[in-house]
Amino acid sequence: MPKLLRKFLGLILLMTTIGLATCQSMSKAEPMPVQANMTL
C-alpha cells in the first residue's frame, strides 16, 4: 500500500474514532438518568 494512502487511511481512522468518541462523550456528559419508579 502506498505510504501516502496508508497515512490518509490512518488519519481518517483516528479522526473517526477519537473525534466521534470524544464528541459523543461531550454530548452525554450528564449523569445517567435514574429510572423513576412509575408503578402505582
Place this chain on the structure above:
Amino acid sequence: MNTPNAQRTPQRFVKKSKPWFSSNGLLLTILPFACIPATIAAFSKGNLLGIIINAGGYALFLLAAKLLQNGLIAEMAYEAKRVTRAPKWPLKTLAAFIVALATFIIAWLGAHNTFLVSLAFGGGALLGMYLNYGFDPRTEKSILGGHGYTTEEITQTIDQAEKVIFSIETANNQIRNSEFNKRIDRICDTARNILVELEANPAAIRRTRKFLLVYLEGASKVTAGYASTHQQAVLTSDLEQNFRNVLDSIETVFKEQKEKLLEEDLFDLDVQMEVLATQLKNEGVV
C-alpha cells in the same frame, strides 16, 4: 583484507530532507479536544464519573502525544544512521496502545456505548495509529563483516567522535581569526567524512578508533586551548605561529589519513600517527 571496491569507496551519505509536513504528535492533542468541553459540561452537571473519564482521557492522549513525539525523534535518528541500534524503548507502539485505551475508555464510560462497540473504537484507534505513524523499528542496523566489533561499539565510537567534533566547532566559534576558522572548519569536515567512511565500512574501525583518539582529541585540545588564550587577549605572535603549525600538521595528516584509510594502508597510518602524537606532545597539546 580484501574488501569489495563498493565498500572501500562509499558514496557520501546524505540525510533525507524533512517531510513538507510533520505533525509530530500534534494530531493527538487536537483530535480529542472535545474532552475539554466534555469535562466542563460534566462539572456543570455535577457528573463526577464524567469529569474523571474526560479529564483523565485527555491526559492519556497528551501523554501519548509526548511519547509519540519522542518516538518519532528516535526513529529519525535511527533512519539517519547506517550503523545503529534500534531505539531503546518502543515509544510509538506504547503511544498507540495508550491512544487505543483512552479511546476505548471514553467510548465506553464517557459516551456510554456498548462494550463491544467501545472495543471497536479502541481497535480502530490502534489501527489508525499504526497506519499513520507505524510502530518502532526493532532491528539493529549493521554491516556484516569480519571486523569483530559490535554495533554498539561502532555506534559509541561514532557518537564519541561527533561530540569531539562538536566541541572543536564550539571552540572555533570563540576564535576571531578567519584563517584559523576556515582551517578548523576544514578539519571538522574531513573528520566527518572519515566518520561517513566508518559507517560505510566498519571493518576500518580499529584504525579509525585509534586515529580519532589521537588526532581528533588532539585537535580538540589544541583548539580549546587556543580559544581560551585568545579570549584572554594574551596572544603572542609565537603562540599564533605554533597554533598555525599544529593546524597545518593536523589538516595535512587528516587528509592523508582519510585516503590511507580508504587504501587500507595500515603501516603508513601507524607510522604517521606516531609522528603526529610526538608533535602534539612537543607542542604541549597532549
